[in-house]
Amino acid sequence: MITIIDYGLGNLVSVKNMLKKLGAESLITDKVSDIENAEKMILPGVGSFDNGMNLIKQKGLLEILNKKATQDKIPTLGICLGMQLLTKGSEEGVEKGLSWMDAQTIKFNFTDKVLKIPHMGWSYIDVKKENKLIKPSDKHRFYFVHSYYVKCNNESDVIATCNYGTEFTCMFNHENIYGAQFHPEKV
Numbered sequence: 001m002i003t004i005i006d007y008g009l010g011n012l013v014s015v016k017n018m019l020k021k022l023g024a025e026s027l028i029t030d031k032v033s034d035i036e037n038a039e040k041m042i043l044p045g046v047g048s049f050d051n052g053m054n055l056i057k058q059k060g061l062l063e064i065l066n067k068k069a070t071q072d073k074i075p076t077l078g079i080c081l082g083m084q085l086l087t088k089g090s091e092e093g094v095e096k097g098l099s100w101m102d103a104q105t106i107k108f109n110f111t112d113k114v115l116k117i118p119h120m121g122w123s124y125i126d127v128k129k130e131n132k133l134i135k136p137s138d139k140h141r142f143y144f145v146h147s148y149y150v151k152c153n154n155e156s157d158v159i160a161t162c163n164y165g166t167e168f169t170c171m172f173n174h175e176n177i178y179g180a181q182f183h184p185e186k187v
Helices: 012-021 032-036 049-058 062-071 081-085
Strands: 002-005 026-029 040-043 076-079 103-107 119-127 140-146 148-152 158-163 167-174 177-180
Touching (some): 002 012, 012 026, 032 062, 040 062, 119 167
Parallel strands (some): 076 177
Antiparallel strands (some): 158 167
């Protein structure tokens, strides 16, 4: 069972519908008891970093999420804001992130102002290494909508990059933790 974490931000039903289409059983929940039984977790998200972290805390989910991801080591995927919340923090706010990844969330900053922020639309990604989620040999295009991107402190954690004015990490992985800046549920 894949547990989709409902902390108040995200396109939960879209993620659930894509998993159903793939034949995977899933549950959308914000209940600690359900998360206790999670075999895999998805942390989706749309919105701002501080708001996301504050909602996780307000719903009383921080302790159980930390336990499942860092102690039980269940496979965990962060999508869009969910990926950013897995980092140590964001230039978008002051809250500390979950810190499951040795990474920071950085704001796009273009001096020439030719490219619009947020990065929105379909973009190709460049898969950098073998991993469980995506094949390096295939050409992949995904939907992005974000003003911030993740900078990994360890290059070995980078699965894939995208270029929008600058090359940025759009997928990462360390042990059981995965992140995707794009929306894999949109096809």
